Amino acid sequence: xxxxxxxxxxxxxxxxxxxxxxxxxxxxxxxxxxxxxxxxxxxxxxxxxxxxxxxxxxxxxxxxxxxxxxxxxxxxxxxxxxxxxxxxxxxxxxxxxxxxxxxxxxxxxxxxxxxxxxxxxxxxxxxxxxxxxxxxxxxxxxxxxxxxxxxxxxxxxxxxxxxxxxxxxxxxxxxxxxxxxxxxxxxxxxxxxxxxxxxxxxxxxxxxxxxxxxxxxxxxxxxxxxxxxxxxxxxxxxxxxxxxxxxxxxxxxxxxxxxxxxxxxxxxxxxxxxxxxxxxxxxxxxxxxxxxxxxxxxxxxxxxxxxxxxxxxxxxxxxxxxxxxxxxxxxxxxxxxxxxxxxxxxxxxxxxxxxxxxxxxxxxxxxxxxxxxxxxxxxxxxxxxxxxxxxxxxxxxxxxxxxxxxxxxxxxxxxxxxxxxxxxxxxxxxxxxx
Amino acid sequence: xxxxxxxxxxxxxxxxxxxxxxxxxxxxxxxxxxxxxxxxxxxxxxxxxxxxxxxxxxxxxxxxxxxxxxxxxxxxxxxxxxxxxxxxxxxxxxxxxxxxxxxxxxxxxxxxxxxxxxxxxxxxxxxxxxxxxxxxxxxxxxxxxxxxxxxxxxxxxxxxxxxxxxxxxxxxxxxxxxx
Numbered sequence: 001x002x003x004x005x006x007x008x009x010x011x012x013x014x015x016x017x018x019x020x021x022x023x024x025x026x027x028x029x030x031x032x033x034x035x036x037x038x039x040x041x042x043x044x045x046x047x048x049x050x051x052x053x054x055x056x057x058x059x060x061x062x063x064x065x066x067x068x069x070x071x072x073x074x075x076x077x078x079x080x081x082x083x084x085x086x087x088x089x090x091x092x093x094x095x096x097x098x099x100x101x102x103x104x105x106x107x108x109x110x111x112x113x114x115x116x117x118x119x120x121x122x123x124x125x126x127x128x129x130x131x132x133x134x135x136x137x138x139x140x141x142x143x144x145x146x147x148x149x150x151x152x153x154x155x156x157x158x159x160x161x162x163x164x165x166x167x168x169x170x171x172x173x174x175x176x177x178x179x180x181x182x183x184x185x186x187x188x189x190x191x192x193x194x195x196x197x198x199x200x201x202x203x204x205x206x207x208x209x210x211x212x213x214x215x216x217x218x219x220x221x222x223x224x225x226x227x228x229x230x231x232x233x234x235x236x237x238x239x240x241x242x243x244x245x246x247x248x249x250x251x252x253x254x255x256x257x258x259x260x261x262x263x264x265x266x267x268x269x270x271x272x273x274x275x276x277x278x279x280x281x282x283x284x285x286x287x288x289x290x291x292x293x294x295x296x297x298x299x300x301x302x303x304x305x306x307x308x309x310x311x312x313x314x315x316x317x318x319x320x321x322x323x324x325x326x327x328x329x330x331x332x333x334x335x336x337x338x339x340x341x342x343x344x345x346x347x348x349x350x351x352x353x354x355x356x357x358x359x360x361x362x363x364x365x366x367x368x369x370x371x372x373x374x375x376x377x378x379x380x381x382x383x384x385x386x387x388x389x390x391x392x393x394x395x396x397x398x399x400x401x402x403x404x405x406x407x408x409x410x411x412x413x414x415x416x417x418x419x420x421x422x423x424x425x426x427x428x429x430x431x432x433x434x
Numbered sequence: 435x436x437x438x439x440x441x442x443x444x445x446x447x448x449x450x451x452x453x454x455x456x457x458x459x460x461x462x463x464x465x466x467x468x469x470x471x472x473x474x475x476x477x478x479x480x481x482x483x484x485x486x487x488x489x490x491x492x493x494x495x496x497x498x499x500x501x502x503x504x505x506x507x508x509x510x511x512x513x514x515x516x517x518x519x520x521x522x523x524x525x526x527x528x529x530x531x532x533x534x535x536x537x538x539x540x541x542x543x544x545x546x547x548x549x550x551x552x553x554x555x556x557x558x559x560x561x562x563x564x565x566x567x568x569x570x571x572x573x574x575x576x577x578x579x580x581x582x583x584x585x586x587x588x589x590x591x592x593x594x595x596x597x598x599x600x601x602x603x604x605x606x607x608x609x610x611x612x613x
Binding site for chain 1: 489533591
């Protein structure tokens, strides 16, 4: 088999097979060169112009390293509990490489900023309102509709790899116990996606946050068993808990210093509004086409270049001008990162009082950067029993989730509204009951 | 212009309230149990808490709920601790009542539904709840009505539950008119 090597600033050389090169050279994958990883972060960190293309290669590289290390340390478990023989492991490795390579192929222009404009799914379990499609739904649709010829029917597909199996690794929902276990490498607290983007985003932003000991994490990955439910998933051997702590701190700092940076968040708002305008103008409705066979090629036509071209042509209205002139909305008030009950009430009162002045409210919990549960399982002995990282690390134990909230107004109102909010807060402190 | 922004007091209030009332049920009430009970409250008892759920790996899971739990724990609304026998325990902490009071209108209007749910599910272990919540998820989200098909699908992702045990649980849920 012929191998190819691509230079990468984070991982050195990334190795690719001839088959993977066929996939990478498809226009659907090349489109990722035209979708920036961090949307318009370059308005704050000018070098964050990296794309989903190199991130996808990096995720495949890291997922493979994770897989190899887990197999090396836990082969007996995989044979006995999940019924793997050597050929099945070889197949699984190929599946994980394809799934991680293609996991972001369904991203909208400007990455997560476009996700607010994906159409609603039918049905819901949220009790109120419906759930929107996510980029993962588009990834699955693109793989399912556009890649069978290049995967299922590939001339050297001796192990009968299928796009259905690749999609199984990427989607939520039921699957075999084997694929459910390996989904941990694609989507979990310890997945290859985060492992790559923290290092890559940190490198391009030029910050000294986001760095952690990936090699130590890889060497200490192992299998744990949940005592409450008896499910197996991926954790860290006790010898690696400081590396796991480093990963959590890296995530926290990248969130607070880069992903949730206040000006960057303003540009997320502006580009979302621009996309809304452009979709309305071109499609007659302010959402992307759904991830169905009928519409998937129309969706794939949308990338950053198309949007930037339309902005330059003046099709994006006043929001487009904001970007062209870097005249973004300004933050006039923010809560602390972990607001207490009184602060939440004060924030609610300010929004109510100034609702006619406010351009938008930004909430940390609405960020794409879903944190979920931060605790990483640490295995005590080689018997799959574990304790959470927070039992080892006092730093992690005391790390509260960010629930910061911010208020933005147009630049011209900034000084006036900021002063009014300060006066209002004084009034609240001096006797107005919340 | 911004309209209708509000703090989700009902979500925070329900989490603190469940931590408090679950003390009466003499069972380890941990993160898994909280996830599954709120899922069941939303899906079966129509308590509109509004958490979006996915079938994350091994059962219905809401990342938003996990995040809110950590937040309320940081503000001392609940105390989440690891117990020596394994698993988490969630108990009310010093300001639990403050959170409950902020969400009291919502809690009061759903108190009967919450009580009905806890009468059925409140004494179950995390593992038992996970099985029941997963069956409900297949039934509701995938619209699968055939008992045998649901049992097969659940067995596929939870091979440590026998087919017989899963089918028995489906019968139990049907008898109680849960599904």
